[in-house]
């Protein structure tokens with residue numbers, strides 16, 4: 384499986400994916416740490432990919448997503464953005480709504 388197929392497979396398998404440096408438990412970059420924290424605070428169930436442990440994905444994802452930096456958040460296979468956008472979505476309440484949508488829960 385080539386690297387783009389591996390990226391697609393991860394996105395197909397997990398509705399919310401954070402490509403980050405390090406892990407949510409041991410983030411290796413402040414931006415990645417902040418994005419993971421915002422997702423946790425939004426009660427989002429997410430899959431994290433440590434790009435430092437996968438140099439192939441680290442090199443390919445910026446081209447795949449047309450987004451130059453990490454972290455990168457994808458929901459339902461679509462790029463949402465990096466740390467700044469994730470924090471903005473958290474602050475507005477939108478991230479909670481998106482996580483509930485993915486979980487199929489009502490939030491009327």
Ligand SMILES: N[C@@H](CCC(=O)N[C@@H](CS)C(=O)NCC(=O)O)C(=O)O
Pocket residue numbers: 404412414451452453454464465466467468
């Ligand atoms: N403003 C960006 C900050 C992210 C950023 O600048 N990340 C850097 C440092 S971790 C990066 O990914 N550089 C390219 C690389 O290391 O491959 C965001 O909102 O995510």
